[in-house]
Amino acid sequence: MIHVGEYVFAQYNVERLTTEKVQRTGTPQLEAAAEMIQRSPMPDALLVNEMDDNTVQGWEGRHNATAFLEDYLREPQVADVEGVDFEEWVAPRCNTGIPSGMDVGKDGIGVEPGTDAYARDCFSYAPYPGRYSMALYSRYPIERDEIRTFREFLWADLPNDRIPTDSDRDLYLTDDDRKRFRLPAKTVADVPIALPDGTVHVVIAHPSPPLADGMDTLNIPRCHDEIRFLGDYIAGAEYPYDDDGRMGGLPDGERFVVLGDLNTYPGETVTDDAVTRHLLENPRIRPTTPSSPGGRELDAPHATGILSRGPARVDYVLPSNEFDVSATGVGWPAADEPHREMAERASDHFPVWTVVAD
Template sequence: MTGDDHRVGRREVLEVGGGALVTTALAGNAAASGGRGTSEEDCGRSDETVTFAQFNVFELTAEKAQSEGTEQLQAAAEVVQSAPDPDVLLINELDNNFQSGRRTDVHNAEAFLDNYLAVPQRDDLEGVDFDHFYAPDSNTGVPSGVDVTKDGHHLEPGDRDYGNDSFGFGEYPGQYAMALYSKHPIDADRIRTFREFRWADMPDDRAPTEDRYDSGVYLTDAELERFRLSSKTHADVPVWIDGERVHAVITHPTPPAFDGDENLNGRRNYAEVRLVGDYVRGAGYVYDDAGTEGGLAGDEPFVAMGDMNAEPGDEDNYDTAGKHLIENPRIRSDPLPESEGAAEVVGDPNATAEFETQADYVLPSTEFEIADSAVMWPAEGDPLRPVVETASDHRMVWVEAAFASD
């Protein structure tokens, strides 16, 4: 565990694994040391169900999180409280204010928890609280040193040109980041992040390089050698659940849009999603930010979670969701979460976003059986319908799962 430890509110913030880990106890506690069930004799799979949830909350900035009474975040909290109580919750687009110059005394993830998630949003609802969260550093708004758009280097934070030349689009470091909340201890010593993994180190990377494109946006061979694949980060965050270490594999790839004929973002989305699929299948080419090589072992349970910005059959990203997630032999993808609202609005019950696509996923490994799941997109006339529309352009997705019987 590295970095300085300091107290914030009723929790302790630990700088660990390329991000901020928060727990209710002190160093040497369950989260820091591996938690309960760390010895072989303690490990035994429970038949109790566990709920995993994913929610991209539109532009969850410090200005919103750090103050009470933001209508959008009240709506987002109401959505979470209206679903089955999540054991593990991933929030995307939550600015990492501990990474940028906008740092405050309280991490945005903790502020969102205390100001909104833990506060009942209706008389018939209960607040949702978590003892632990991990907020990894993000590539968004981090200068790449590469003139990605080939229109000159943009070095001053604060505008789109700067964001386009960053490792991941962001007008300042840590914009559009993420946080993983957990009711169960996080195994801090085994967190792996892949923020510095280079695109060039993926076999068959599909990157738009200079030898493939003679005009427009491309990466020279030298630029590709230094360019990071992950637009935010990829992280493996082990959580101890009933004596079993479950790997939360979290990410938020760039959308396959906002580019030109070279399809830079479509190609990058393909590779970012593929990295998830390859990692959970144990790919040997993968290395983490500490230099450790290799993916997950074949018998390690996991849940892949995130706004993947990819749907099965999308040609712009080479059907990366279909090939590397839905059809992945290590992933339990049937049934996929669905909703009446998505069927009404989009015509696809599995859609998770207002821009008519299936973008958000909670995908358990085959060690699990799915007991229930849903997209939080109510039908027309449901009083929760305007609430989800106020909360975000994405819909929360949840999956209730239990370890499969031997």
């Protein structure tokens, strides 16, 4: 039960939430995803990952965020749940599928959307612009004039970056590439929301998945450095510059919540345990350890998804120390619960939520 003065922040990666799926009603996967959200505590702010941004795909109708809200979230999916409504949403532009003009894939510049060669040469891998983007929903007013995005922040401008430059690798960045290549796989955005008791900065991100796929890709060092950027930003580092040229990280004393599928788990050696060192142990963060019945059954109590490498905690809701945490959890039902199959049909991830109060 949520009490007065408490707020629910949630994160949910809905696998491949494409325009084709969300722009029609009755898509079974999205009905299941909406039900998962409706079975969780009512979120005051919800980040949905992997939602196509159809505004950069030439789509002239409703934005996918509106379609998902109107046709799925607001509609109770079964008799024993209520619809979920939000007052506002924001879908920041992402780097996925945006051509870089560079031969990032080292196989000639790919110019035909939909091809692997095209996807590999984008600022972030995707077969077309707007793929794997995200939307943040809010029940409270978004302070739109104060939103900061860092989509164009250059990887080389991160102090002590881990950019691969060795030409003996499968993939690397040349000196010229380094001058132009962006750090965020999607974007990093600081979205201030006006809660009844003051502003909270919702810092959202979805870093590169650190998958090698038998190659020396850019993903592992990029994932590490994206997470380090997040940690530095909330710690108030001076070097971050946003897409409007404003310098500096989050000022000390500002309340925030980090939301995102960070694509790495605590203790993961391939990313040098970036999420622990830069976020979970960050002195400005109040760590949370959500769990679920489904995860506990597989000896992975804090897992938030069933990935190719097994159950893992990769989705995070991390409030600042200004908040107290009264509850947190993962929406992964036990095997004998009636909606377990529905949960696994919705996505390879599960909703993660945290209840905070001053």
